[in-house]
Amino acid sequence: MKNIILIGFMGVGKGSVAREVIKQSKYMAIDTDDLIESMENRRIKKIFEEDGEKYFRELEKNVSQWLQKSVKNTLISTGGGFYKTENLKNIGTVVLLDSPFKDIIKRIKAHPNAVKKLKKRPLLQDLEAAQKLYDERRPEYIALADVVLDVTKKSAYECAKELLKKVEKNV
Numbered sequence: 001m002k003n004i005i006l007i008g009f010m011g012v013g014k015g016s017v018a019r020e021v022i023k024q025s026k027y028m029a030i031d032t033d034d035l036i037e038s039m040e041n042r043r044i045k046k047i048f049e050e051d052g053e054k055y056f057r058e059l060e061k062n063v064s065q066w067l068q069k070s071v072k073n074t075l076i077s078t079g080g081g082f083y084k085t086e087n088l089k090n091i092g093t094v095v096l097l098d099s100p101f102k103d104i105i106k107r108i109k110a111h112p113n114a115v116k117k118l119k120k121r122p123l124l125q126d127l128e129a130a131q132k133l134y135d136e137r138r139p140e141y142i143a144l145a146d147v148v149l150d151v152t153k154k155s156a157y158e159c160a161k162e163l164l165k166k167v168e169k170n171v
């Protein structure tokens with residue numbers, strides 16, 4: 001079993017899909033934002049406020065190196081900008097969770113904890129800027145992905161099922 005590395009824009013559902021994949025398979029799972037928060041003992045939002053985005057990207061780089069060296073047979077969900085780390089493709093099969101920007105925002109707003117979900121993401125504070133970031137990143141996500149999974153209007157259960165099928169074929 002190779003690692004599966006989940007990439008995609010903020011709020012597309014990487015965490016929810018990862019939790020379903022664990023239920024439906026033998027994969028263990030980790031999340032790069034969770035790793036960074038425990039390493040730093042503070043929230044992402046605080047890291048951005050206190051040390052800025054550049055510092056956060058350095059932390060992502062360190063995590064990426066560690067994943068490549070030390071992690072196997074694992075489903076790795078990543079923060080939306082983690083795909084920029086140089087060695088991403090050496091970590092495992094890259095799976096993009098893809099959906100139009102408007103559907104991602106709809107999905108976040110429909111969540112019972114929507115306010116919290118928006119607040120904790122520094123790069124989602126200004127939706128116009130976030131749309132711009134999405135437009136810049138989407139072609140880069142597509143170019144990196146071994147597998148593209150359209151998650152629009154699908155449940156996490158359906159996405160996980162489809163993901164496991166597609167990854168099996170890809171390996």
Ligand code: S3P
Pocket residue numbers: 008009010011014033044078079080081082120121122123
């Ligand atoms: C970011 C996405 C966030 C988090 C940080 C930066 C990004 O993770 O890593 O706020 O650059 O897209 P999610 O994709 O889980 O929201």
